[in-house]
Amino acid sequence: MFALVEDDAFVRIVNSNKGIQIDDNQYPKTIFSLWTNDEREAIGIYEVVMDTTNKKDEAYYFNTDVSFVYSDGTVTGSYGTATAKHLNDVLWEDGDLNMPSDVSVGDVKVQGLKSIEIEKIKYEANSLLSATDWHVIKATEVSDYDVPSNVATYRTNVRAKSNEMETQINACSDVDALKTLFTWVYDEDTDTNTRPLASFPEEI
Numbered sequence: 575m576f577a578l579v580e581d582d583a584f585v586r587i588v589n590s591n592k593g594i595q596i597d598d599n600q601y602p603k604t605i606f607s608l609w610t611n612d613e614r615e616a617i618g619i620y621e622v623v624m625d626t627t628n629k630k631d632e633a634y635y636f637n638t639d640v641s642f643v644y645s646d647g648t649v650t651g652s653y654g655t656a657t658a659k660h661l662n663d664v665l666w667e668d669g670d671l672n673m674p675s676d677v678s679v680g681d682v683k684v685q686g687l688k689s690i691e692i693e694k695i696k697y698e699a700n701s702l703l704s705a706t707d708w709h710v711i712k713a714t715e716v717s718d719y720d721v722p723s724n725v726a727t728y729r730t731n732v733r734a735k736s737n738e739m740e741t742q743i744n745a746c747s748d749v750d751a752l753k754t755l756f757t758w759v760y761d762e763d764t765d766t767n768t769r770p771l772a773s774f775p776e777e778i
Contacts, residue, residue: 575622576606576614577642577649584644588619620644625652634659634687634749658749662686687752692740699736702774703729724778731775738772 578585578596588594590606596617605614611621622642629637638654664684666673682689706729709721746752755771 577620577622579618579620579644579649582644584642584649620649622649622651625650628653628655630656631753634753660684660686661688661749661752663689687749688743688746691743695736695739698774699732702732702777728775728778735772735774742771
């Protein structure tokens with residue numbers, strides 16, 4: 575990413591995929607790939623250095639737009655303070671402006687991260703169970719057929735783990751705690767990846 579600097583101040587980000595006109599001079603796009611930094615800076619084109627100190631995981635936070643500043647020979651792009659997404663559902667309340675006609679007070683206005691993650695857990699559980707649903711269907715239709723014990727145990731464990739994960743998610747008090755639940759950590763001693771959130775049993 576490159577920026578135009580004039581009079582020791584950031585002017586704008588420039589498109590490095592095409593040429594650029596500066597004052598009365600037209601420069602080809604090859605200046606961005608073939609020129610040295612010193613050559614570009616001599617005409618006011620600086621490569622942007624990104625400062626991602628304040629940037630957070632976009633799955634859990636809203637990041638600000640990047641602001642650009644020129645100082646001491648460097649153009650720096652940086653983020654402002656990120657805002658956490660809603661942890662819990664935000665509901666429509668009486669008196670809310672612009673409430674659609676097809677919703678009621680108490681309906682979900684903005685789905686929270688907990689609800690989103692629980693929906694994913696339920697979907698995964700249903701997907702895992704669907705592979706063995708035929709055993710249950712057959713057992714209800716064929717009098718001399720029983721669901722194999724290992725299948726019944728597996729289905730029970732899938733449901734139990736789904737409930738356990740939902741409980742863990744609902745217990746989170748803030749976005750960082752929720753994010754930690756889903757963060758895999760590698761253990762060199764055991765050569766395994768683990769996370770605080772429970773995991774579904776291995777498929778049969």
